Amino acid sequence: MKEILGKGKYATVFKATHKLTQQPYVVKLFHPGRTKKLKREILILKSLNQISIHPGYKNTIRYHETISIMNEISSSYCPAIVTDYIENDNDWRSLYSSFTLNDIKYYSYQLLQVSKVPII
Numbered sequence: 001m002k003e004i005l006g007k008g009k010y011a012t013v014f015k016a017t018h019k020l021t022q023q024p025y026v027v028k029l030f031h032p033g034r035t036k037k038l039k040r041e042i043l044i045l046k047s048l049n050q051i052s053i054h055p056g057y058k059n060t061i062r063y064h065e066t067i068s069i070m071n072e073i074s075s076s077y078c079p080a081i082v083t084d085y086i087e088n089d090n091d092w093r094s095l096y097s098s099f100t101l102n103d104i105k106y107y108s109y110q111l112l113q114v115s116k117v118p119i120i
Contacts, residue, residue: 010034015085024085026061029069030078038079042066045083061086 005013011030018025030038045063062084068077099107 010037016082025064026083026085027067027069027080028083029071029080032071032076032078035079038066038081041081045081 002017003015005015005026007013009031011028011034014027014029016025016027017023028041042063045061048060049063064082064084067080067082069080070076071078
């Protein structure tokens with residue numbers, strides 16, 4: 001794992017590179033005792049994988065697998081989720097503040113479109 005992309009209450013997110021293919025991925029390492037959040041997130045990501053195979057649903061990240069990684073602080077194995085890495089130079093905080101009403105309508109519509117597909 002190369003760099004920390006973010007830290008939160010439930011997990012730390014890293015950018016990682018596959019050793020053989022050099023493909024970049026995101027690894028979300030959950031903190032010990034946060035398995036309830038992990039299970040919910042895996043369900044959502046698997047649902048998005050089902051949605052992303054339908055035409056017109058291209059704006060979803062792909063869930064690859066769940067792995068265990070040794071947490072150096074707690075000396076125990078912790079679950080981690082591996083997803084696609086998407087290069088993004090925009091700071092989301094400044095991006096959100098620049099949204100127009102039409103931008104908000106557009107992104108809200110995109111979220112509603114995803115929710116039309118049954119979650120399996």
